[in-house]
Amino acid sequence: MSYSLVWLKRDLRWQDHAAMSAAARNGPFACLYVIEPGLWQQPDMAASHYHFIVESLRSLYAALRAMGGQLLILHGDIISVLNALYDHSPFHTMHSHEETGNGWTYERDRQVAVWCREKNVQWQEHRQFGVVRGLRDRNRWQTAWETEMAKPLQTLPESLQWQKLPFDVQVPAAAALGLHQADPPSRQPGGRQQGLQALNTFAEERCMQYRGGISSPLSAPTACSRISPYLSYGCISMRETVQSVRRLLLKLPEQESRQRGGLQAFQSRLYWHCHFIQKLESEPEIEFQPMHRGYTGLREDGWNPLHFQLLTEGRTGWPLVDACVAMLRETGWLNFRMRAMLVSVAAYPLWLHWRDVGCWLATQFVDYEPGIHWSQMQMQSGTTGMNVPRIYNPLKQARDHDPHGRFVRRWLPAMRKVPDSWLFEPWKMPPVMQQQLGFTLGQELPQPPVELEQATRLAKQRLFAVRGQPEVRAAKAAVIEKHGSRVSRTDKPKRKPRQTLPEVVQASLFE
Ligand SMILES: Cc1cc2nc3c(=O)[nH]c(=O)nc-3n(C[C@H](O)[C@H](O)[C@H](O)COP(=O)(O)OP(=O)(O)OC[C@H]3O[C@@H](n4cnc5c(N)ncnc54)[C@H](O)[C@@H]3O)c2cc1C
Structure with a gap:
């Protein structure tokens, strides 16, 4: 008897699972997760993501087994895996959730769609968030989100017809997929x-x-x-x-x-x-191109490999920045404000393009979610064209959020010897004092590669020169129309009407 296949992607659960629920209501079904080598070669993917996924798969595998079912975990490119399953026992329908992934998964899904058409397999994609595929009108988006969130949770029928298939679980080691980065020792566990x-x-x-x-x-x-x-x-x-x-x-x-x-x-x-x-x-292109195309070329020619190296090694000399990089390495997580500050430092005083910085950060964040990540990368780098650029000064952030240096001293051992009065700009300590404390500037204490205020001012001037161009100003409305939030205009209970909507709404995110 033919069956349905549930293809799991970024939806590693069985509870409130629209794809599994639809398949299970339709007769026999099998569940599949594919470890795709091509995905793991992408510059935004890292060993920490893989380990988190494997841990989550382990818990899902046990849960399905306890229900009398099976989770197939196979290694290979998706088309070969689908062919192998189909050749063994053809299925009539494939269910999955809609995925808003990176460029690679987008292209891979197109190939899967072709394969399904060729095999006459019906591919049904289900919504998993409040994200709307083929959205035409941003104005009603929040209402659609509310409707989606208010729907009853998807359940599985009491009696399940599992289609068991004779394939062994294949979970390659991370290194076999070319993933050689260290897994953050204190990362959150999957499951x-x-x-x-x-x-x-x-x-x-x-x-x-x-x-x-x-x-x-x-x-x-x-x-x-x-x-x-x-x-x-x-x-x-x-x-x-x-x-x-x-x-x-x-x-x-x-x-x-x-x-x-x-x-x-x-x-x-x-x-x-x-x-x-x-x-x-x-707009999948925003993974690679500025959300507002008028900003194309802004930072493309100014790539400074030394700045990038200092940032990624946590040796910029700005203690809060370097401490955040150290914490990321250990935990794979940072709060919103510190993420925004890292990007801001990269994009303004260090004048680094958001794409490469974004790939590096994607590999550092265990929670890497392409849609949030690339939109935020652009927002914090000033290339959306619709948000007022917000530039986080790392010295001010340190004074506001780590005034006694507890955070930087925790993550940067060298800072433990630095007296309080030099906490924010330790490189300015007089040479005699450095000598007394046993520091060599540029070694235990890195010296910032640029003068912060001056470099930030120059970066702002460059950004605002583009922002002020008449054609760039004129194109802003189209970006807002496509991507801007309408929260305060249409769906939220009206208090005061505001004109500059996206900027107003974003303010709540800068706490
Ligand atoms: C440059 C940059 C890149 C980011 N990349 C990611 C990413 O890859 N994955 C990711 O999940 N978040 C990302 N964020 C957003 C935010 O920093 C994290 O969601 C948050 O720090 C996660 O911790 P939490 O679950 O404890 O958040 P909480 O504050 O407890 O929020 C709960 C949930 O709300 C969502 N959320 C929170 N803040 C935001 C936000 N500003 N924008 C969109 N959604 C939000 C997340 O799903 C989060 O898990 C990024 C932010 C910046 C500035």
Whole structure:
């Protein structure tokens, strides 16, 4: 008897799984995950992503087995794997979730569509977030998001007809896929249980620190929810997350204002998750080209390999920047503000193009989600054309968010010897003092490669010269029309009408 195939991608769960639920309601089905060598050769992919995925697959494998089923995990390019399965036992339908991935997965999906047509296999793609494929009108987007989030969770029928296939699990070592980067030793572990644990501990307790706690790199690791990798690889679904938060909010007594405030602010971030992914879904080119094409050529010719090397090695000399790189290496995670600051330093004083910096950061973030990542890379580099460029000064950020140097001293051992008065600009310590403390400038204490204020001013001038061009100004409206948020214009309860919408809305993200 023929069956349906469920192709799992960034949706490593069975709960609230539209693709699996549709297949299971339609008779016998089999579940497949493919480890595709081509994907792992892309410059934005890293060993940490792979290990996280393998851990998540392990927990899903056990869960399906406990239900009497099977998770096929096969290694090879997707077309060969589909051919092998089809040649062994042909299937009539393939179900998967819509994926807003990188350029490689986009191209691969086109090939899969061709294969399905040739084999007469019906490929049904289901929505997994509030992201709309083929979106025509951004104005009604938020309403569509609300509708999607309010739908009942997808369930599996009580009696399941598993199609078992005689293929052994194939999980190559990371090195066999060419993944040689170190796995951050304190990275969040993959798996649904771990995702639920992060969500529950946050919703019940940690959310009380959310407001006011998410900006400093000291408090953010516990004040933030830390669910990002579990959403990125689909260990938990967006809908179940939104619904569980809303249920909790309904139950909360009015006087629990700290918890309520935290959960409400968190909820707005969940909305932003889909809002940013929608940009890449609507325009896959923004992985490679500026969102506003008028900024093409802005940084292309100025690539400075030394600046890039100092940044990626965490040796820029600006203590907060270098401490963030050290933390990333150890944990694979940073809070929003510190991510934005790293990109800002790269894009302005170091004048590095967002694409290469973005590939490097993608390999550092365990939660790498192409839609959020590339939209944010462009926003923080000033190439969207629609957001007022926000430039984070790393010295000011350090004064505001790590005034006593606890963070930098934790991550940069050399900083432990630096007296408080030189905490923010240690390279300015008089030579005698450096000698007394046993420092050699340029070694234990790197010296910034540029003078921060001057280099930032020059970068701003270059950016604003492009921004001021009449044709660039004229093209801005089309970018807003396609990608801008409409939250305060159409769907949000109206308080004060505002004109410069995207900038106003984004402000909430800079806490
Ligand atoms: C340059 C840059 C690159 C980024 N790349 C990624 C990425 O690859 N993957 C990723 O998940 N997030 C990315 N972010 C957004 C944000 O920094 C992370 O989502 C957040 O730090 C994850 O931690 P959390 O789950 O504890 O967040 P919380 O603050 O607890 O937020 C809950 C969820 O809301 C979503 N969210 C939060 N902030 C944002 C935001 N600003 N934009 C869109 N969605 C948001 C995420 O899904 C997050 O898991 C990036 C931000 C910047 C500035």
